[in-house]
Structures are given as C-alpha cells and as structure tokens.
Amino acid sequence: MSEEASLLEEFLAESAEHLTRTEADLTTLERDGEDEDGELVRRIFRAVHTIKGSSGFFGYVRIGAVAHAMESLLDRLREGQVKPTKELLGVLFEGLDQLSSLFADIENSNSVDTSELEAQIRAFLPGKSEAAKPCDTLKQQPTDTPVPPEILEELPCGHHLYRLSYDLRQMEKEHQIGPMALVERLSSFGNIHDGELEPTGQNLREGIPEGVHYRLYFSSVLEKEFIADAVLLPPEEIDEVAYAAPDTAAIKALAPQPVAKPTASLTESAKPADSERHAEAEFLKVRLEILDKLMALAGELVLVRNQQLMIADLDNAEERGITQRLDIVTSDLQETIMRTRMQPIGGVFSRFGRVVRDLGRKLGKEIEIETVGSDVEIDKNILEALIDPLTHIVRNSCDHGVETPEERERQGKPRGGTITLRAYHEGGQINVEIQDDGAGVDREAIRRKVLEKGLKSETELRALSDPELLGLIFLPGFSTNDKVTDVSGRGVGMDVVKSNVENLGGVVEVQSDEGDGTCIKLRLPLTLAIIPSMIVETCGQRFAIPQINLEELVTLYDEDVVERIECAGSREVFRLRDTLLSLVHLQEVLERSEPFTEEARREATERHRKTRQTRHAEFQASRIAGKPCDWQLGFAVLKIGGSRFGLVIDRIVGTEEIVVKPMHRVLKELPIYSGATVLGDGHVALILDVQGIARHSGVQMDEPQETDGKESKEIILEGADERRRLLLFRNQPDEQLALPLEQVSRIEHIEMKHVERIGERDYVTIHGTSVRLLQLDHYLDLSPTPKKDEMYAIIPKTSQQPYCILVPELVDIGEFAFQMNTDTYRHTGVEGTGLLDGKLTVVVEPEAIARMAEPQWYREAA
C-alpha cells in the first residue's frame, strides 16, 4: 500500500472523529436545550463543514450533499436565525446517521438517494423573507467567470468572497500541508463554498495526481491584506469577487457574531482558532499501527533485558552498572509506551448519551445518563473490546431495568430513570459499574425462562442461592425477551458479555435489589501486555504467577511440614496467622484435566497426608542416624479479590517481568491458564490463571479478613477456648486416645511379626535400634489392644531409654479445640480427658507410662 493511499485513510479516520464528536455535542445541545456561548454549534458547524470540503477531494458527492445541507442549517443556527428546537436537532441527528451509514459503505455511497433527507433538512431553513439580510450592499468585482448566485445569497454580512486556486502538489511540497489539513485551516478562517478539483473527475483516492488544482470560493471576514497569510497564497493569486457590507443599524438584530468591525472581528475570530490550534499543538496524531509496533518492540526489549540479566556477571562492577541502567531504562520505556495506548474511558462513555436518548424515545421512557470517572484511562485495546459489552448492558438497563414514567411515579420514584456509568481503579484493576435505579432483576422471570429453556431443572433451581440465581443470566441461550426486538434481545445476550470480558482477563458480576435497581460490575486488568510475575516450578516445568495474585510465599522446614499442615475433612489446611488457608497442590491440578470432585479432593488429601507421614519418618531416621537431611515444602498464598488459598509448588524460581501472550484460540477454553510467555532463557512458560485454578480444584477460599474475629466456619475453631496439638489414635474402635504432639517425635509403621518377646517385655527393632514396645492396655484401664499384623509405634521425643507406644489405628494429627478435664478420670499416665468431635478422648502422658513400665530407667534421674 503506497504512502499516498493513506490520504483516503486519513479522510476516513478524521471524518469518523468528527462524526463521533458531533454526536456527543448534538446530544449535549439537545439535553441542555441551548448553547450559551455558541461553542457547541460552532464546533458542530466546523466538523460538518470540514467533512463537506474534504469529501469533495475524493468524489464522494452524496456525503458532500448531505453535509452541505446540514451545514446550511447549522450556519443559520450559528447566526441565530433559527432556534435549536427538538425537531431541528432531530433532523440534524438524522443527517448525522445518514452520514455515518454513507461512510460505512463509502464505495457505494454515491449511489444512495439522499434527496429526501436533504429536503427535510432544508425545510428548516428560514425562507428568503425570514432570512433578514441586513446587508446593505453587495459589491461585486467584475470577473469573467460568474459567481454562482447561491453563494452570493449565502454570503454573510461583513464577509469578503474570494476565489482561490491551489496546486495541491505544490502546497504539499512548499508548505507541507495536505489537502485535508488545508481544508481545516481554511475552515478556521472562513467558509469554503463550492470547492472543486480541476480537471473535473479527478479524485485523491490514490494520492495527489500531478497538475490537479483545487478551486474554491472562500468567504471570510478577513480583508485581502490579511488573507494571504491565512490561505497560504500570494496576494496576486487571490481574487476578491464580492463583499457584503454590513448594515450598521441592523447589526444589533443579529445574534452575537463578530461582524461589527473587521479588525475587531479579525482578532476575535482569529483567537479561538488560534488557541484551538495552539492546544492542538500539544497533541499529535499518530497511526495506531506505529504505537502497536512500539509496544511489540518494547516487549522484545524486555525479553532481551531478561536474557541479559541471566548472563550478566554481576560481580563485575561495570557490568553491573550497565545492567542496572538497562533495567531502569527498559522499565521506564515500557511504562511510558503503555501509557501512549491508554485512553480515557470517557471516550466510550460519551457514546451512550445518544444510545440512551434514542432508546428512551423508542420505549417511551425518560432515561438519563450520568458518568463518573470519565478520566480513568484504559489500554486502547481493552477499551475497544469493552464497547460492545457496555452497549449491551446499557441497552438492557433501558429495556428491562428502567420502568416507564407512569410505573415509576406509582412507585414513588422520579419519572426519569438514571443510568450511572462509573469507572475507577482499585486493587490494580479497572472497575466499571453500570448502575440503574430501575426495577432490578426479576427473579421469577429468570426462574421461568431457565425452566422454559431447559437450562436447569426445578430441583437445581431450588438449590441455588440468590447470587447464583442472578448468575444464571450469563448462561448461553438465556434472554428474558419474548419477542426479539432489535433493542437488546437479539439473542446475543449476557453470555457474550461475560465471555468477552473474560477473554480480556476480567470478571463480571451482577448485583440487584428487586425494585431498587441493578448494578453490573466489570473488573478488568490494567493492561494485557507486560506484568511482573513469580516463576515457580512443578513437575519439572516452569509456570508464571502474576504478581497481582500473589500475596506471599511460605516455606515450611523439617517437622513443620507435617506438623503445621492439617487435614480438615477432605482438604488440607494451613493456619496462616489468623485464618485457615486451604491448600491445593499444583501437581494435582495439572494431572487432573477434569474439575475436582469431592472424591478426588479427599483422595488427594489423604495421599498427601500419608506421604508426609512417611517422609517424616524417613526424615527423623536420617536425623537420628546423623545423616544430613532437609525437608521443605513451599506454597504460594494466592488471592483473588480479597479471598485467598495456598498453592503447593515444588520450587520457587524467581521473579520476572513477562510479556503476556494470549493463549492460542484452540486452547482459550482451558481455565487454568491465562496466557503464555517466553522466559529469559527462551523457554515457553504458561501463565497460571489463579481464579481458574481455584474453580477447577473447588478450593474453599478464606474470606477477606474481619477484625472482630467472627469467622468461625471451621469446626476446629468453633467455641475453642483451649486448643491443643494432638495425635489422635484408637485402641478399640470406640476408644479414642490422644498424645500431645509436642511429646511425639515420630510415628513408625511396624509389623507385629517383628516384635520380639524377652521375658515379659516386648521389643521391636526400628532402624537398627532395639526399642521397648509398650502397650497402653497394660497400664491404663482400656480394652485389650487388638492385634493386627501391622500397627504403629509412636516414639516420644524424650526418653531415658528407647521405647515406643503401640497403637493399632491412627486417626488424625492436628490442632483441636479441646477442653481437658483432669478430675473425672484420674490415673497415672493420663493427663486428662475430654470430648473431641463428640467422642470421649483420653490424653495419655507417655513419660508416665514409661515410668510405670520401666521404673528402673528413672531411678538414677535426680
């Protein structure tokens, strides 16, 4: 594509901007009912005028014609000759819509019949008699080519009419000004009439051909001596063909338009143009393509920087200095480039004024829009992708949310409903809320629709909580519209909104109070591109966890691994300061491609518990044997919003800033990944989607902290005055005993056939050492200990001589709420009794048992 074809692109892009701004301005004008300083109308006029002028360059005649009609009307509006009534503005809206649709199919725009619309617009123009032309005289210069009479008629008072001719190629070369920029410039000084390309039939779609001239009539209050500079032509080439001298007496009758003194008007009309242009100089129009390329390059630079960090010799002071500087510059560059793509969300919010206006009219409702946080900036890509979902939600609010004025009055609400669009930053994310003060979500209607469409059964529905019921509106195929109107029930639906938002890495929620209105909240990441992350390793593979989801890292060493991880029901938990954190093993998540069932959770928890016990024993053995050993378990405390859980990983690698690449479309459905990235060493690592993992594993997350300590969902915590760390075991099935964990060194698994009897004493060899085996039923009032082939030996922490306590069945290890009673059952060897899980539990003192069994061990002790 040649550079010059971009002229057409430029025209399309600029016209689109003009149309969008004009729509917003017209909406404001209609809502306010008047235009105090005339600024709005002037702006609208200039936008339409520019479109008219530029369209001529490309031969889009219908666009030019519609724009011309609108311009004539706007001109009268500007002069105060007509008032901005609802009907007049209405026809301008229609003109705007027609222009939009012509632009949408620009190649065929010339074959569209716009004559009716043009007539409708012109119908608002004041008749010749009304258009009190208080101009005294129309002085005309003699000229060979007659001036078209319409132009003379339209010539405002105090304006000069010039005939200008531009060699466009030359203008570009000499003054570096393209055709459309030229039109804009001229428009700021006056009005263009009948601009034409010569030779006729030419257009600039392929660029500026040689020898093509742009001829036009130009009216302006500027006098000939001042105009040369403005129009960038030498005075000899400017042809003044007419001048409408103002009638000084009639001037006061005119609306505030600076026509009194040419010099005064020169400064006045020049000033707004000037200051506008000056303000414009602070902004630069850059092709999006270039910004995207900049973003990509910044991403590559981050990758190279990461690679360099890996091979840098940080001991060398010079290298270290360079590495640091490179790091700083790269981060700054990346941040700044990201900001170039940030745009205020107000740009999107402003569209809805029109949407709401049209819909309100159509539905016979009075609806207003309010925006809060229009300044909040979002990455352009996210912004673009938000337009459709937001539009759908707003339309929904208008259609289903806000009630008719009569209904609202009946409810004691104000007749007009309000939709509030709110945007704000929070927790590193963008929040967008659409709140209406309408009827709220009709729960019954949801139930009905869901049953009708067979999306859920009666029983399933009954089991749903209110938030879950509301969530049903996101099911595909759901729409509470009976007839498919073109308002919002196209069958597109909230499910598309949800998936669009989720594709951006965001979440959407509904909150609604019946009768009071609905609030739809969207939460989105600030940017998709580069994020800081923590690299972890599991199953020999590396994964990235976005820093934003990471709260802290915990590593447990040695005995803590088995002592501080407890099992509650089917889950493993860790007591993190004041809360109980549920743990999930990343390995389990990776190995199961189906969401976890309760069974799976139970099985995994049990397996890990046994593994821990075994490893504990091995660890203890190594310790006793004096072999170097270390045992550790690491997990990451992950958070989504305020809720947290722990993810057990094999190893923590380190932090890295990564460039986020979206998942391939074929893998987009996989919930546990939110994207992929290339690490510093060139390997691909998957980025974990924390919410996806939480849902997949069904982990029970902890609630955001409450300082009044009311969370007591755990049975373990319930009404606990006294908490003790105990090892629970059973003698007979209905006899539960416990040993204080602080006194337990380890648990060994023994086979009864290895037990040796010497006289009255039993011994068993554990890791090469002969250990005295004590049976509790010999010393306490218990039923006989069942003899199984395999049993457990509990080895105490301190002992005079090696001994262990024989246990047929282990129940659990953990911290329990336990009120111990030391009075009811007094017996040597029993510390106390109490109820645990409704069962009477006897807490044993191992030392006392040993003393009973082998008093001679303790004789020497002082």
Added chain:
Amino acid sequence: MNMEATETLEAVDTTQVVAFRLDDRLFGVDIRDVKEVNEEVAVTHIHHAPKNVSGYLNIRGQIHLVVDLRTEFGFAKAPTRPTSRVIIFKTSVDEPFGVLVDSVQDILEIDPERLVDRRAKEAVVGRSELRRARKDLCQGVYPLAKELLMLLNAHAILPKEGN
C-alpha cells in the same frame, strides 16, 4: 531443507507440496500454506490440552502451538529425532501454529488432477486410521514413483470455532 524438486510434470496447473515423513509414511502440505520449516523442536508440554496438542514452541519470540499429527492418525508416540522438524504455517491459515514431523523431504510438484480417492488413502494410512482422522484433513493421495503421498489440508489441522 532440500529445495530441489525431484519430480516435475508438464502439467500447467501444478501445486507445490512440502513433503514430510511421519512414522515413515509420506505426507505433504501445500507450500502456499507453509511459512517455514524450523529445526527447533523443544516443545513445552501443556497440561489439560487436547491429546493432539504437543505443546508450545518459541520461535524468535513468538509462541507457536505445535500439533502432533501422530495422534490424528493413531500412530504410536515417538521421541523426536535429529531429523525432526516443525513445519510452521502462515497466519493466513490460523493463529501461529505448526506440526511436528519426523523429517522433511523435498518440495514436490504435483498435478492436482492426479490425486486419487479414498481407497488409495487407505493404502497409505490404513482404514481404521483413516476413519479416525478427520475427513477434511486428508485431501487425497498422490502416486509417486516409489510410494504414495497423502496430501493434507493445512486449514483442517486445527478444529474450527465451535468444535
């Protein structure tokens, strides 16, 4: 990669095909769909991905999805060899992706008129394997001097939307 064409026909309208081997059988894809052939084959496994996905591969900073055609045809899994390559397809076919093959042969010119039908396809990959593979993936079989080549449709390798 050997760029020589070993078979040329006088037919006017020929298609150029990149020939490759999988499990010692010969396959080909239209060269117009191929972006490049790359030696990098160290793929990152993706848990939970469908069976026919080998994993992700980094090529010059861009992440490509690598598909294992073996599962498509029911061939046994095999480790990569020194001759293994990844054939990367153009983005006009789909989002960046490629297929892992045992070796890449020559570029052949074939006459589309001479593509043979289904029964011949079975001769190359076997009836049950053909049934397992998707119909649109196998465009036809082309008889060469010493063996048959199965022409594959690159656009049919990845499942379409909604599948």
